[in-house]
Amino acid sequence: MNSSGKTNWAATLGVALLIGIAGYAALFVAPEERTMRAIQRIFYFHVPSAWTAFTAFFVVFISNIAYLVRREMKWDWIGVSAAEVGLAFCTVVLVTGPIWAKPVWGIWWTWDARLTSTFVLWLMYVSYLLLRMLLPDAEKRARICAAFGIFAFLDVPLVYFSIWLWRTQHPQPVIGGGGTLDPTMRWVLLTCWAALLGVMILLVRQRYELEKMRQDAEELVHAVEARAHP
Amino acid sequence: MTIARAAAIVLAKELRLEFRSRELLTTTLVFVLTVIVLFSFSFDPTSEESRKIGPGLLWMAFLFAGSLMLNPSFAREQANDTLCALRLAPVELFAILLGKMLANLAFLLLTELLLLPVFAVLYNVALLPVLGRLALVLLLGTLGLAVTGTAFSAISAQARMRELLLPLLLLPVLTPVLIASVECTAGLLAEPPELRMNWLHVLIAFDVIFLAASYLLCDTLLEE
Numbered sequence: 001m002n003s004s005g006k007t008n009w010a011a012t013l014g015v016a017l018l019i020g021i022a023g024y025a026a027l028f029v030a031p032e033e034r035t036m037r038a039i040q041r042i043f044y045f046h047v048p049s050a051w052t053a054f055t056a057f058f059v060v061f062i063s064n065i066a067y068l069v070r071r072e073m074k075w076d077w078i079g080v081s082a083a084e085v086g087l088a089f090c091t092v093v094l095v096t097g098p099i100w101a102k103p104v105w106g107i108w109w110t111w112d113a114r115l116t117s118t119f120v121l122w123l124m125y126v127s128y129l130l131l132r133m134l135l136p137d138a139e140k141r142a143r144i145c146a147a148f149g150i151f152a153f154l155d156v157p158l159v160y161f162s163i164w165l166w167r168t169q170h171p172q173p174v175i176g177g178g179g180t181l182d183p184t185m186r187w188v189l190l191t192c193w194a195a196l197l198g199v200m201i202l203l204v205r206q207r208y209e210l211e212k213m214r215q216d217a218e219e220l221v222h223a224v225e226a227r228a229h230p
Numbered sequence: 231m232t233i234a235r236a237a238a239i240v241l242a243k244e245l246r247l248e249f250r251s252r253e254l255l256t257t258t259l260v261f262v263l264t265v266i267v268l269f270s271f272s273f274d275p276t277s278e279e280s281r282k283i284g285p286g287l288l289w290m291a292f293l294f295a296g297s298l299m300l301n302p303s304f305a306r307e308q309a310n311d312t313l314c315a316l317r318l319a320p321v322e323l324f325a326i327l328l329g330k331m332l333a334n335l336a337f338l339l340l341t342e343l344l345l346l347p348v349f350a351v352l353y354n355v356a357l358l359p360v361l362g363r364l365a366l367v368l369l370l371g372t373l374g375l376a377v378t379g380t381a382f383s384a385i386s387a388q389a390r391m392r393e394l395l396l397p398l399l400l401l402p403v404l405t406p407v408l409i410a411s412v413e414c415t416a417g418l419l420a421e422p423p424e425l426r427m428n429w430l431h432v433l434i435a436f437d438v439i440f441l442a443a444s445y446l447l448c449d450t451l452l453e454e
Contacts, residue, residue: 068450123402134389144385147450154443155403162406162432
């Protein structure tokens with residue numbers, strides 16, 4: 001086993017341990033919420049997933065800019081890896097939200113500001129990945145996707161602001177949140193976030209290696225084709 | 231040559247091209263008309279209902295029309311690789327993008343101008359008293375659509391399935407434009423009519439941010 005393989009093992013083990021601690025803390029250490037009871041514990045998974053997704057999308061934005069400045073393929077690979085992983089976490093947010101909402105609000109979904117914005121965000125990064133899929137040439141794909149990624153990220157604050165303004169003008173059933181968080185709850189929440197960030201980094205690294213291998217394979221195919229049909 | 235002059239030349243070229251065939255304008259016009267008629271089946275088009283649903287309907291129709299109409303903007307250049315020729319011109323690249331944005335803005339505004347009276351008649355809404363303010367909203371909203379749509383048409387033109395791809399890229403990003411334009415229009419159709427300034431500011435912010443971003447990214451967008 002080479003040294004990078006060893007660090008990989010150590011990192012994976014570390015994150016697995018962190019996940020175990022976070023899961024235990026969320027289920028058994030955090031105090032039970034008075035009105036929502038056990039269902040509230042999904043919050044330790046839901047909220048850190050959202051933060052992790054935002055972190056990943058921010059990484060996409062940075063790597064998009066870095067690609068356009070440096071023109072090195074590695075930035076494109078980081079970009080696609082972070083976009084896919086971010087989208088996975090964003091999906092977790094959109095799935096765990098309704099699971100919590102049904103027993104607590106009595107409905108699966110409401111067009112509340114935060115829900116709607118997250119949904120639009122999800123759609124934007126789905127189209128980012130679709131765009132990648134439909135651009136066959138690697139260099140062109142990297143360049144075009146970087147441009148679109150920057151446009152999409154610049155739009156995020158506008159989307160959040162306009163949806164927030166829209167929903168505060170139309171009164172809606174008031175949604176929980178606000179207030180102060182119990183110190184134990186906050187501690188558990190941050191542990192969960194650390195664990196999910198660890199998962200994110202591991203996944204992005206794996207996905208990055210995969211993208212690199214794909215690129216190498218693509219180049220080999222081109223080389224063989226060039227030999228066969230000179 | 232200044233950017234403005236070069237952009238004006240590109241704009242003139244786009245307009246000449248379109249008015250020779252009128253393909254784009256006719257198809258878009260018929261498309262929006264179809265959408266407006268079909269929408270009437272999805273709700274009861276009484277005067278009261280129309281005032282509530284009309285602005286959303288109108289802007290959805292414009293947005294769909296834009297996401298279809300803006301595709302040829304760059305796709306059209308590919309048939310004879312004329313974008314390459316444009317790029318060789320000794321002007322700033324942004325002038326080409328800007329010229330196309332202005333041309334698309336003109337096409338979209340023209341379509342809207344022709345459709346507004348039809349919409350007012352079919353849905354029984356009084357647009358005349360608020361026409362001046364409505365024109366401002368239309369201009370700012372359509373500018374956002376034209377700027378983003380033209381930039382994204384340069385993106386989608388280089389991909390496969392570009393006709394399907396452009397709406398997918400464009401519509402989620404245009405969420406703020408849709409909400410703000412619909413809110414502004416709804417405010418103008420309300421009794422008494424009012425111009426909702428905070429929404430107008432959202433439109434202006436969107437236009438400025440995306441125009442600036444297109445300026446900064448235009449070398450990337452038009453690169454071969």
